[in-house]
Amino acid sequence: MPTDRTVPTDRTAETPFTDLVDLASRLLGAGVVATNEDTFADAENLLVAAPAEFRPHTFGHKGQIMDGWESRRRRGRSARQPHPTDEDHDWAVVRLGVAGVVRGVIVDTAHFTGNYPETASVQAASVPGHPAPDELAAAEWTDLVPRTPLRGDTAHAFTVADPTRYTHVRLNIWPDGGVARLRVHGEVRPDPRELTGLTFDLAAQEHGGVAEAASDRFYSSPHHLNAPGRAAVMGDGWETRRRRDQGHDWVRIALAGEGEVLAAEVDTSCFVANAPGWAELVGSVDGTETVLLPRTRLQPDTRHRYRLPAGAPVTHVRINVYPDGGLARLRLTGRLTPAGQDALALRWFNALPPAEAREALTAAGLPTDLATARPLADATPVRALYAD
Template identity: 55%
Template structure:
């Protein structure tokens, strides 16, 4: 695998963009802020975590209850839409429109628009926003994961999902490259955090749960909210590589094994590297935290020796396997990295 393959390769089967974070995730504070119609099922269901569920016996006063967003049957020309504020602004690379369990009531076509709107606009201000197409009107299948790649290179803060003309959609996932506001990244921040622009670019094993969990916000609440691999039966070890928000100097690191009691790693280490071109060169990696013993169900914190050069990628190795709940890489972005982030932000 080459360095370019590593930074673009999907961690699961399907389109490459599925490896990128879901910018609309509720875990990152994404929200559905407006819908033209939600007669049968609430708009908020679009961003619920996890797969949709279906109970064939469940009915309410308005009819069948679906785990998704469903509008009434349209009797006039037009279409229905829902507007989502992304949890983290970013460049959208692909969209998943999940119509699970919507078989006779799914929209035959869907579309997605995007806009960059500063601040915290209300519904009227969003309606007047400079929307542009990210996914043009495209065919959709019922009871299916409909995926659409996006070629637009400009970041957005909001997306507008359009059903043409009406129907039901279970879930919306908006995968892309985070573009956080660098004004909030000055000083010491968690360079690996997804909400600050960090993302997973490689993982040796994700049998039980996704490595994306370790850079999520907050503390994990159970073992299912971290990264856990399968039990190793060879002489290797498991690892995860994270692209940081930008190049930065690391001050201190947290490796949290909370809730991993009988399945925590025996030890771990953390290394860093400056550029993607060197990802395949083991000799180019620098040591940030040497291999050290870990305790089960414990929040480990390590100071990094001052004077280390800036890094843009870090790799945590666990020996030989085992789960970790969170990885925090606290440090400061370089002036060049902050300038590069600022250059990506649209300004009026």
Template identity: 55%
Template sequence: MTDPARPADPTRLPDLASRALGGAVVAADDEFFAAKENLLLPHPPQARGDFGHHGKEYDGWETRRRRSPGSDRAVVRLGAPGVVAAVVVDTAHFTGNFPPRASVEGAAVEGHPAPAELQRADWRPLVPLSDLAGDTANVFPVEPDRRVTHVRLTIHPDGGVARLRVHGTPLPDPRLLDAGPVDLAATENGGLVTGVSDEFYGRPQQLLAPGPARSMGEGWETRRRRDDGHDWVELALACEGVVTLAELDTSWFLGNAPASAALTGSGPDGDVVVLPRTRLQPDTRHRFPLASGSAVHRVRLDVFPDGGMARLRLWGRPTPAGRAALGRRWFDALPDVPAIEVLQAAGVPAAEAGRLVGSRPLGDDLPPAVARLVLGG
């Protein structure tokens, strides 16, 4: 299997802000012409020709024309917190009414803050004030740095944006994985597609999306094979873990479901069979209890010979080593202020919390409270 790595094109990473992943626009200064919620819709923006009470309708977010100095903002809660690698400010179908410039900031906030509380967050630049082109998917690479939970788009001075995409690597709070068996493959838990043989009809990252697929278009589907090979997709789990239940869901795929499938994992003991090649049925949610007990951090799904699948779920628990590695990644990626707050909430005195945060990455000699928080157990 290939090693998980940041792809050459960062827009291949999941859109952490997508409504399909649970993202939401929690506030906007103005949405006179078109609603802020359109910014995060997962499907491509559509051209509209209708006129309403406020003028021509657009599939995007559009503010009124400013007659005074200033700019307009929209605040987004990411569906999956993570480390941002690229932002796309898509002005599709906005031609004479797009913003000439925009900037994007990120913040990391614990819990579930209200919009008013987010105004006091420590916002840091992700995309500096940059020129935009109309009717264009404006792509801005971001040097991966700290974990963020929210982003703020500022358009200068006003206008319309069709979609905002925030591509990056999901990085969950590891404490959420401590509660019990979790889907180690889910994007919201940190699962990530790292390789695929074919994605002609549907991107493999959709396999790891939350909730059931609502149509065949929300799954992964390959073209028809005309050779003796078969198709596959590889993924990195949220962390090293033991998978105890696999779900291979072919819902909506009737005349194009794979005939059979297998799962192979890679872990500290090398490659292991997670699920031997097993017959599948069309339009069926298959659930397979697993008894191997082997620790894996990557999994490959092989489908024979080709076809489509709606969802892949790999339920299990992190190993102690996997939980510790995830905890370190999470804590080292927290901005300074949230990191100090997390330590203080765990009972670490302020001075000690400041010292630990300033000395990151953390070493092995940790106070018990910090070890429990970061490493688990």
């Protein structure tokens, strides 16, 4: 079996959307909620965080064991219908870990060379709450990626321009075959009604925090810093190369919204011989910086917790580490300012599907014509949706 991986020349896996949060990450709570067929290999494999592996001559009672989703060979109707029907293709429905605006999708057929699908499409739907598979089947599905030819052993990257907030995606394959991984990169759009009046981790991915810049990504991604859960091994954190100059390394995180940071956790768990010696937290808003935590000594393999003095609201926080090394996680507990609440709510409301926006307005006793007036630039007309 070939070991080299190819990427179509018209779509590259290095496109900018790949640096956004994977909304279909299991760490965020994603899961496969329904599929019509996965006899050869479980659809759950689509969401495994690690790259797909292949071990030749490892056979189970159903054949070669594949690290991906693989359906049986179809022997029914023609698979060349122009539109999806239940009879001509296979599919899997994924609940996103967090609702958001999808900016790009990767359909990876890694190691599937003689058994990959001929074509595929990706659709999305927004179904609030905790819908069952039959409710999802009745939902209105929108094409994010139209039916497109696939190649074997290839990471197909598709840019998406749809500005709508979605909760679920569906991968359709024609007529059958195997897909190793599905990635759904985008921007988190949390529901402000779930956060209003609470203190929470302003930096967390699940609330819309983004590690938007870093001095060094040599060993691992800065996106690990604000990922859910605790790091189990060193590779779950952010680690820099060894510095040979007088500088220092850093990561800048855009918070879920403008807020007051009340406490911080700087976690060096699993970093025993390569933790930074010191760390500093610097907040900023509109270019004005405020030191939240002065340069402070760190210990290896330790969760450091700090209460921070009340100070000016910030929209970004930069953690400076001296001189280099690795961190497992950074948590920034705080509360949104009124301006931060309004900005977060506008991003959410403007991205809702029209029917969902009207339902939210009706429940709050607001005129439904506000749904057609979007995008709103001022939150005042819809503040009753989420205000205490």
